[in-house]
Amino acid sequence: MTHQHRKFWLTFIMxxxxxxxxxxxxxxxxxxxxxxxxxxxxxxxxxxxxxxxxTTAPTIDGSIDAVWDDAVALETVTKVxxxxxxxxxxxxxxxYNVTLxxxxxxxxxxxxxxxxxxxxxFDRETWYFDPATKLWKQESKYPTFxxxxxxxxxxxxxxxxxxxxxxxxxxxxxxxSTCWTSCHTDLSESDGLARHYTNAPxxxxxxxxxxxxxxxxxxQLDDQHQDDVTPNGRHGDxxxxxxxxxxxxxxxxxxxGDLVTVPKYVIPNREFYYWITQxxxxxxxxxxxxxxxxxxxxxxxxxxxxxxxDTDFQRMGATVGSxxxxxxxxxxFVGNRGDIAGKGKYTGSGWVLEIKRKLSTGxxxxxxxxxxSLEDQPFGIGVFDNASVAHAIKxxxxxxxx
Numbered sequence: 001m002t003h004q005h006r007k008f009w010l011t012f013i014m015x016x017x018x019x020x021x022x023x024x025x026x027x028x029x030x031x032x033x034x035x036x037x038x039x040x041x042x043x044x045x046x047x048x049x050x051x052x053x054x055t056t057a058p059t060i061d062g063s064i065d066a067v068w069d070d071a072v073a074l075e076t077v078t079k080v081x082x083x084x085x086x087x088x089x090x091x092x093x094x095x096y097n098v099t100l101x102x103x104x105x106x107x108x109x110x111x112x113x114x115x116x117x118x119x120x121x122f123d124r125e126t127w128y129f130d131p132a133t134k135l136w137k138q139e140s141k142y143p144t145f146x147x148x149x150x151x152x153x154x155x156x157x158x159x160x161x162x163x164x165x166x167x168x169x170x171x172x173x174x175x176x177s178t179c180w181t182s183c184h185t186d187l188s189e190s191d192g193l194a195r196h197y198t199n200a201p202x203x204x205x206x207x208x209x210x211x212x213x214x215x216x217x218x219x220q221l222d223d224q225h226q227d228d229v230t231p232n233g234r235h236g237d238x239x240x241x242x243x244x245x246x247x248x249x250x251x252x253x254x255x256x257g258d259l260v261t262v263p264k265y266v267i268p269n270r271e272f273y274y275w276i277t278q279x280x281x282x283x284x285x286x287x288x289x290x291x292x293x294x295x296x297x298x299x300x301x302x303x304x305x306x307x308x309x310d311t312d313f314q315r316m317g318a319t320v321g322s323x324x325x326x327x328x329x330x331x332x333f334v335g336n337r338g339d340i341a342g343k344g345k346y347t348g349s350g351w352v353l354e355i356k357r358k359l360s361t362g363x364x365x366x367x368x369x370x371x372x373s374l375e376d377q378p379f380g381i382g383v384f385d386n387a388s389v390a391h392a393i394k395x396x397x398x399x400x401x402x
Contacts, residue, residue, distance in 0.1 A: 044072070044073050044074075044075050045072060045073070045074050045075075046074065046075060046076055047074070047076075047396070047397060047398060048074065048397075048398050048399075048400055049072075049074045049100050049101075049102050049397060049398065049399045049400065050071075050072040050074075050102070050400050050401075050402055051102040051103060051104045051109060051399060051400065051401045051402060052070060052071045052072070052102070052103045052104075052402050053103070053104060053105070053401075053402050054067055054103045054104070054105055055105065057103075057105055057108065057110065057356075058103065058110050058112070058354060058356075059354075060110075060219060060341050060342065060343050060354045060355070060356045061219075061343050061345075061354065062343040062344050062345030062352050062353065062354055063345065063352070063354075064112065064352060064354075067103060068101050068103070068112050071101040071102065071103050071112070072101070073099050073100070073101055074099065074100040074101070074397065075097070075098070075099050076097075076098050076099075076100075076394050076397070077095050077096070077097055077098070077394070078095065078096045078098055078115075078381065078382070078383045078392035078393055078394045079093065079094070079095045079096075079392050079393070079394075080092050080093060080094045080095075080390055080391065080392045080393075081393065083183075083185040083193070083194040084185045084186050084193065084194065085185070085186075085187075085189065085193030085194065086193075087185075087192075087193045087194045087389060087390070088389070088390035089143070089145065089149075090143040090145070090151050090155070090390070091385070091387055091390035091391075091392075092390075094385065094392060095392065096115050096116055096117065096383045096385065096392050097115060097116050098113065098114070098115040098381065098383065098394065099113070099114045099115070100112065100113055100114075100381075100397075102399065104359065104371070104401065107358060107359060108356055108357065108358055108359060109356075109357055109358075109359055109371050110354070110355065110356050111163075111353075111354070111355040112352070112353070112354055112355075113161060113351075113352075113353040113355070113381075114350060114351065114352050114353075115161070115350055115351055115383055116349060116350040117159060117346075117349070117350045117351055117383075117385055118349065119386070120159065120212075120346040121157060121158055121159045121212070121385070121386035122158060122212065122213055122274040123139070123156050123157075123274060123320065123324070124141070124156060124157050124158040124213045124214075124274060124326075124327055124328065125138045125139055125140070125141050125156055125157065125327040126138065126139050126156055126274070126324035126325065126326065126327060127247070127262075127263045127324055127325035127326070127327065128313060128314065128315040128321060128324050128325075129296055129307035129308075129313040129314050129315075130314075130315075131307075131308065131314055134294065134295050134296045135260060135296065136260070136261070136262045136263065136292070136296060136298075136307075138248075138327060139156030139315070139324075140153075140155065140156060141155055141156060141157045141388040142155055142388065143155045154386070155386055155387065155388070156386075157384075157386050157387055157388050158211060158212045158213040158214070158384075158386070159212045159351065159384060159385060159386060160209065160210060160211050160212065160382075160383075160384035160387075160391075161209075161210045161344075161351070161353055161381070161382070161383060161384070162207060162208060162209050162210070162381065162382040162384070162391070163207070163208040163379055163380075163381055164178065164179045164182075164205050164206070164207055164208075164226075164379060164380045164381075164382075165205065165206040165207075165208075165369040165377060165379050166178075166205060166206075166369070166377070166378065166379075167204035167205060167206050167225070167366060167367060167368065167369050168204070168366060168369075168370070170202055170203045170204050170366075171198055171199075171203045171204070171205060172199065172200065172203070174378060175378050176396075177395060177396070178378050178379060178380035178395040178396050178397070179379075179380030179381075179382070179393060179395050180380075180395050181198070181199070181205075182196045182197055182198050182199075182205055182226050182233065183196060184196070184197060184230075184231070187231055191231035191232075192231060192232065194389075195230075195231045195232050195233070195234075196226050196232075196233055196234055197226060197227065197228055197229060197230050197231065197232065197233025197234075198226055198227055198228045198233055199228065200228055201228055202228075203227065203228055204225055204226070204227055204366055204367055205225060205226040205227075206223075206225055206367060206368050206369040207223075207224040207225055207226055207234065208221050208222075208223060208224075208340055208342075208355070208357075209221060209222040209223075209224055210222075210342050210344060210353055210355075212344060212351075213274050213275055213328060214244040214275070214328055214330055215243075215244065215330065215333070216342075216343065216344050217275060217277065217330065218330065218331070218332040218333075219341055219342060219343045220332060220333055220338050220340065220341060220342060221340040221341075221342040221355065222236065222243075222333070222337065223236075223237045223333075223336060223337045223338065223339055223340050223368070224236050224237060224337075225237055225367035225368075236337050237335075237336040237337040237339075237365070237367050237368070238335055238336045238337065238365060238367075239333050239334060239335035239336065239337035239338065240334040240335035241331075241333075241334045241335070242331045242332045242333040242334045242335075242337075242338060243330065243331070243333050243337065244275075244328050244329070244330040245328070245329055245330070246327060246328065247263055247264050247265055247276060247325070247326055247327050247328055247329050248261055248262070248263065248264055248327075249261070249262060249263075249264040249289070250262075251289070251290075251291060251292045253292060253293065253294045254291075254292075254293055254294055255291060257294065260292060262289055262292050262298065263289055263298070263325045264288065264289060264329070265281060265286040265287065265288060265289065265329055266286065266287055266289055266298065266300060266305065266325050267280065267285060267286050267287070268287060268300070268302075268303060268305070271312075271322045271323055272322055273326060274326050274328075275326050275328045275329065275330055276326050276328070276329040276330075277329065277330060277331065278329065278330065278331035279331075281329060286329070287300035287301055287302065287303075288300060288301065295308060296308065310323060313325075336361065336363060336365065336367070336368070339357065339358065339361050339368070340355060340356070340357045341355065341356040341357070342354065342355040342356070359371040359372045360372045371401075374401040375401075376398055376399065376400050376401075377398065377399040378396065378397070378398050378399075379397050379398070379399060380393060380394060380395040380396070380397060381393070381394050381397065
């Protein structure tokens with residue numbers, strides 16, 4: 001090789017090194033961070049959820065299979081805030097550790113959520129009999145407090161988990177505050193004290209709501225959305241049929257007296273059950289309640305329930321009877337509202353929840369997030385521990401695709 005050739009190649013190599021250095025030096029922090037994840041140098045993160053591309057999909061059954069082993073874990077802590085009006089009293093300050101993982105393939109995205117919870121809460125507004133008034137009543141979904149502010153009776157509700165996503169980047173400042181963007185407090189008591197709604201027409205938030213009592217039996221999440229309707233911008237997505245209904249009806253005492261509210265369906269002799277399914281109604285396993293007497297005896301096709309002698313239907317003080325009647329009957333959603341599959345299992349110390357949804361649902365109502373661009377998606381999560389509205393939150397998380 002001539003001197004001129006050697007000089008040429010040395011110059012070429014030197015400029016090449018400088019060029020590569022400048023190229024990588026010009027990468028964003030996110031690019032560098034994602035590169036570390038892709039190369040397996042990071043196994044746990046606190047803000048970014050890295051969706052790993054896979055060829056084998058997880059089974060959505062609430063059991064953690066091997067496909068999740070190589071997914072990067074996002075570990076975070078959710079905390080219950082203190083909105084005005086005492087809306088979250090009894091829950092404020094509670095914290096829950098949450099671990100999230102995500103994978104995706106050509107058609108679907110999958111999520112694995114794990115969080116700690118020291119009790120499985122299924123006893124949602126259960127029907128019981130009050131022997132003092134001779135009336136059927138439902139447990140309250142809100143805690144009860146004495147004059148000193150001490151809780152005297154726990155709420156009767158269910159465990160839940162939620163994701164919030166920005167639909168078509170429609171929500172202003174979503175990348176800065178995510179779920180706080182739609183959170184409005186200082187409302188009147190009649191308006192709910194604190195509500196979720198967006199701040200302008202056309203803004204849409206996709207809300208995925210897993211409910212342990214109402215839809216987990218059907219391995220579905222409740223696909224909902226938020227818009228600018230005030231004071232309550234929360235709505236279920238369009239559906240063709242299905243979902244959950246309140247297990248209640250009004251009947252006349254002794255057939256001709258005052259109207260009272262009682263359970264609509266009951267499964268005779270069943271203990272510790274917390275929902276009734278439509279197939280159980282169709283098969284006649286669940287019986288329609290057709291009458292109620294002034295002393296609370298329920299009549300159904302084929303028999304009666306006398307809560308005066310069967311004291312398991314009674315609840316006194318902190319005592320919970322084994323024969324309470326569920327507040328819900330349900331069947332799977334058909335339509336947009338049912339397009340998220342999900343199954344949760346309680347482990348004894350917390351929940352494992354697996355979720356599956358198409359990258360694009362084909363939604364024409366602009367209420368579902370579309371992941372097909374594989375762009376970064378800021379989001380927030382909520383943990384509901386036996387709570388109707390009070391929830392521990394973690395905003396400002398980001399989904400990134402490998």
